[in-house]
Amino acid sequence: MTKSVILTPAHIHRLTSGALSDREVPGLSIIVSAPDRKRWRFRRVIAGTKTIVELILGSFPDHSIDEARGWAAPLSKAVARGEDPRKIRRAEEALAMSVADAHTIYMAAMRRGDRKKLKPRTISDKDKMYTRDIGPRIGSKVLAQLTEDDCWDAVYDKAKASKHRANKMAGELSCFLKWCAGREGRMAGIMLKEHPATTLNSNWFDTGPKANKRFLSDEEIEWLFRALVDEELTYRRGFILLLLTAARRSELFEAPSDEVVAGIWTLPPGRSKNNEENVVALGPWGQRLAQTNYEWLFPSPCIDGPQRAGWFKARDRIHARMEAFAGRIISRWHFHDLRRTFRSHARRVGIDNEIAELMLNHKRKGIEGIYNRNQELELRAEGFAAWERHLVGLAHSAGVAESLLAPPCEPDPG
DSSP states (O other): OOEEEOOOHHHHHHOOSSEEEESSSTTEEEEEEETTEEEEEEEEEOTTSSOEEEEEEEEETTSOHHHHHHHHHHHHHHHHTTOOHHHHHHHHHHHTOBHHHHHHHHHHHHHHTSSSOOOHHHHHHHHHHIIIIIHHHHTTSBGGGOOHHHHHHHHHHHHTTOHHHHHHHHHHHHHHHHHHHSHHHHHTTOOOOSOSOTTOOTTOSOOSSOTTTOOOOHHHHHHHHHHHTTSOHHHHHHHHHHHHHTOOHHHHHTOBGGGEETTEEEEOGGGSTTSOOEEEEOOHHHHHHHOOSSSBSSBOSSSSSBOOSSHHHHHHHHHHHHHHHHTSOOOOOOHHHHHHHHHHHTGGGTOOHHHHHHHTTOOOTTTTTTSOHHHHHHHHHHHHHHHHHHHHHHHHHTTOTTTTTOOOOOOOOO
16 A cells, blocks of 8 residues: 655655655655656546546656645545546547647548548548638637637638638538537537537628529630630640530649540549549640640649649639620639530530530439440540530630630531
8 A cells, every 4th residue: 555644855755666645635646657757646536436547747856746736636626526537627628629629620530431421522622621711710719719700700801802712611611610519529529519600601692693504605705715815824724624624623723644645534533523433535626735744734833733723813814804805894703614614505516415414524313324335435525526626616716726726627527
């Protein structure tokens, strides 16, 4: 049994092995852990249970007797009341958790897919949204003290630069806070009694025509082509290829160059939104624009990787030039609207609805089994060729075909 005394420095200096308990604070003792090392330990059974609480403070004399007693006294009182001080400490730490720390736990759960397996693209989007928009604004705040005003102030601050992105930020922030306040958050050790801003709305700001309606007319495409003449080569290539391929922005702009082989761009399942491979047959114009000696189709000039920055500012510059050519205000358009532009014009240029859906790599509801693999690839190629012929014609009509490296017009084979 450990000897109990009212500890003094002399007692501790004479101790060469074993341990000495402090009579003033039940559970506190000094133990010899090595020939020249003595540590403070709290060890006591929780009242009414068989559970032993054991905690270590640190070494003597780094921590004096008074410091050790000040540390152990509240632990001893909690144990005497039948409470586990370790749980109390965890609760206190949880209440002091920052938004940034909670988000780290949230993203770990998202990557594991605890409740629902998310696509790699979705996880990446969540990460980017936090790093770019949420974290810099509220990441340092204590989660449990976060208010509705804090959340909305952050969203409105983002709206100064982009209402469209502010809407997305509001939606993602609400999703994160709902998770923290729910069962999964509690199981992960997050203590948030309720969602602090249930009014967060991903459609709060009016961003012009609804996303599912906006597309560019032939006249607007001509203005777009004229506006691209004065743009940097990277962005010029990017926006034209986005139109030619009807691809999603991240799928194209983050593509390694080795995905393009012999005029065929093969998007692997791991990079597509629906986890399905997509095959895009590039025509002469697309092949010319996709040629590069770099690792990425659009290499970053600053880092080893694809160029992710600058595209939104380039879009804004292009839009401003389009309005100058039009002599009037033009409804805002987003990257996805270029993809929708293809879908809206597909039937008019001779592409059947089913083939257009295949070209967009949409889920094949109702059309599975209609075509075998070779038929499907051939029909896709014919569709992309027809769409490129249409765009080449518009580039010539706009008088900028040569500047944009467009090939000569070809007659419609039909």
